[in-house]
Amino acid sequence: MSDIHQLEQLTTQVRRDILRMVHKVNSGHPGGSLGCAEFLVTLFNNILDRKKGFEMDGIEEDIFFLSNGHISPVFYSVLSRADYFPVEELNTFRLLNSRLQGHPTTHEGLPGIRVASGSLGQGLSVSIGAAQAKKLNNDSKLVYALLGDGELQEGQNWEAIMYASAKKVDNLITTVDLNGKQIDGETSDVLNLGDLKSKFMAFDWEVIEIKEGNNISSIIKGMTKAKALTGNGKPVCVLLETEMGNGVDFMMYTHAWHGKAPNDEQLASALGQNPKTLGDY
Numbered sequence: 001m002s003d004i005h006q007l008e009q010l011t012t013q014v015r016r017d018i019l020r021m022v023h024k025v026n027s028g029h030p031g032g033s034l035g036c037a038e039f040l041v042t043l044f045n046n047i048l049d050r051k052k053g054f055e056m057d058g059i060e061e062d063i064f065f066l067s068n069g070h071i072s073p074v075f076y077s078v079l080s081r082a083d084y085f086p087v088e089e090l091n092t093f094r095l096l097n098s099r100l101q102g103h104p105t106t107h108e109g110l111p112g113i114r115v116a117s118g119s120l121g122q123g124l125s126v127s128i129g130a131a132q133a134k135k136l137n138n139d140s141k142l143v144y145a146l147l148g149d150g151e152l153q154e155g156q157n158w159e160a161i162m163y164a165s166a167k168k169v170d171n172l173i174t175t176v177d178l179n180g181k182q183i184d185g186e187t188s189d190v191l192n193l194g195d196l197k198s199k200f201m202a203f204d205w206e207v208i209e210i211k212e213g214n215n216i217s218s219i220i221k222g223m224t225k226a227k228a229l230t231g232n233g234k235p236v237c238v239l240l241e242t243e244m245g246n247g248v249d250f251m252m253y254t255h256a257w258h259g260k261a262p263n264d265e266q267l268a269s270a271l272g273q274n275p276k277t278l279g280d281y
Contacts, residue, residue: 007216009277010081011041015247017077019270022261028094028102031073031257033146035179035214035242036223039146040078042219047227049141054111061254062141063130065115067123068148068177069103076100079112080281087281102175119155122145124174130165131172142230145174150182153191158203164235165204175225175238179211181255200237213242247274248272 014037022028044050048062066075073093080087085099092098099108103118115126127145134141151157158245166208184190200207206229209220219240226236244258245251248270262270 004216004220005223007038007041007045010045011037011216012231012247012274013238013278014041014074014077014081014148014273015274017081017090018073019248019262019267019274020280021073021076021090023264023267024091025094026259026261028073029259030073030261031181031244031249031251031255031259032068032071032177032179034248034251035144035244036071036074036146036177037078037246038214038216039177039219039239039240039242040074042216043144043223044078044082045218047223052083057116058114058130058141059137060139060141062144063114064144064146065123065130066117066146067106067126067127068120068146068151069116069118069123070103071148072100072104072118075104075112079110081278082112084112085110090281112259120148120151124157124160124164125155127172127174128160128167128169131164131169132167134171135169141171142227145172147174147176148182149176149178149180149193149196150187150190152176152193152196153187161200161203161205168233169235170231172235173223173230173238174235175240178239178241179244181244181258183255183258185255196239200239204234206232206234206236208236208238210238210240210252213240214246250271 018033022030051061093100095101099110102114105116131143197207208226212218226238229236251257
């Protein structure tokens with residue numbers, strides 16, 4: 001799928017999925033999920049070179065790891081609407097014995113999930129290992145990872161960032177969701193991350209900035225440029241500037257909806273701003 005209008009329509013439907021999922025169980029993380037909807041829709045439907053169906057080893061296809069696993073609602077929605085599993089299964093989100101737990105897990109064998117995530121700070125290390133495995137197997141495809149900006153307050157990331165450049169892991173594209181917010185407030189107030197572009201460059205990474213991270217055309221342009229930089233001896237970082245809660249007016253410009261579900265009235269308002277495009281589950 002490469003048509004921008006189609007991707008926009010799918011993004012609107014994914015937002016509906018996110019909102020309905022967290023509302024049903026009164027639990028989950030809508031803010032960051034909504035903020036990354038355009039990115040993950042575009043990644044899975046325009047950027048990734050992926051096979052039909054799902055194989056855990058991911059040989060001869062691009063693979064993706066979600067490090068900030070609490071935004072599982074958007075991940076599950078995008079996977080289901082990319083035919084990894086039935087869309088109807090979204091109705092089981094966070095229920096007992098469901099494959100769609102609050103943070104992605106592997107023990108239930110959900111297609112599209114290659115690693116349990118949500119213990120923040122670990123996804124980049126896993127992604128580097130997968131990228132090195134591809135090199136050992138002479139597999140020319142790429143590894144993609146998504147991290148939260150607040151997640152970079154975890155020290156393990158910086159060990160991984162140093163390692164990736166030192167070992168020339170140049171088949172890796174790591175995207176950082178720069179929404180400037182985390183569960184306790186603004187990242188600048190909780191633990192200021194400073195100039196991330198300069199920091200990644202100092203660690204000898206290539207850096208791409210996508211200033212309009214909720215604009216599909218900008219995402220395609222930026223990620224295409226990131227792909228072109230792979231294979232040149234350096235890992236690639238994409239700094240994606242998004243708005244937490246994007247697409248729902250009362251959830252935007254605040255950290256309040258990082259991990260809070262809408263009530264009935266709020267759900268109706270949010271869905272009214274995002275009309276059906278592909279049909280609800």
